[in-house]
Amino acid sequence: MMEDLTLIQLWKSYNQQMEENLQLNKSNAAEILKIKVKSAIVSMKPIKLFTVLVGIVWVFFVDSVLFTTFDYVNTFFLVSAITQVVLTKLAIGIYLYQLALIDKVDVENNIVTVQEKIANLQASSLWVARLMFLQLPVWTTFYWNEEMLSNREYFLHGVQLVVTISFSVISIWLFLNIKMENREKKWFKILFHGKEWDSTIHAMGMLDQINRFKK
């Protein structure tokens, strides 16, 4: 086919130009070989590292409060704090595990396999968001106690109930609906905009592309 030949000829001319003009700076290349690669976890952006560290400190703090007050603290606080700390631990764990696994992806494997693995791991950041939203209701229940519930402040009880039910409905709805299939929806875009979500959004697009490419 003539067009084929033209294309290949065009590309060959590019190769020819490269042959004539492209030079490898060997000493600069040798410098690259001396670079010590840090893991993704160690080389996290300071703000993300700070957030993870605050999360870990928080988990330790709540754990120690629970440990020292377990015998006499009221049930509402206990259940709320345990729920919150377990979900936070899960979210931190998933985030760090995903970063560690991305580091281990072998770039020598075929493109579809490697890209699918990376994109799946990257997209799993959505799980972190889902878990963080799921803990919303316990922030409206940890301060409850028997004395508060037995008094006759019906208006305050009503307000409290509305707040807790609203938070519960929102958090369960978000937990169930934060998924790739909804990424074109307006609420999803509002929730996950900004630079920190760019990689996750791109990864979801990449997974779509891979699925189409495999067919």
Place this chain on the structure above:
Amino acid sequence: MPMTADSERFIAMLNSNKGIVYKIANGYCKNEENRKDLIQEIILQMWIAFPKYNQQFAITTWMYTIALNVSISFYRKETRRQSLNQTIPADVLIWEQETDNTRLADGLKSLQEFISSLAELEKALLILYLDENPQQEIADILGISVSNVSTKINRLKEKLKQKLSSQKIT
């Protein structure tokens, strides 16, 4: 620090096939500064994988695979920049002189623009095709079947033909 036998072998291999790294980086990254970063990242990842290179496969296949994988996942800028935040040399691959403005160069420009406009995986496929890799090898590098490669190449050629003919280049 003197170079080891391994690093000398690696640099020689890189020098013989530098076009692969340049072409792929150029296809995936139009911004010059980012492209320099991408080239460095590709070389670094190749160097890390070099001890595991299985000589029963062609070195070019190995290089295409790594260069394409690194380029496609280049969007994870944060990790990349952080892993390269040590002092690194500016230019590794240097284009010595500008090409002349012939009709052929214009055609090449259009072809490169077309490549840049493609989605990541189609881009990989077209670069491998234009470099005249056998379809079986393209299928192995991409991880899809040979018949799929063939179908997709035909579709891409059709798209490309339409673009180039609309610009009266072919």
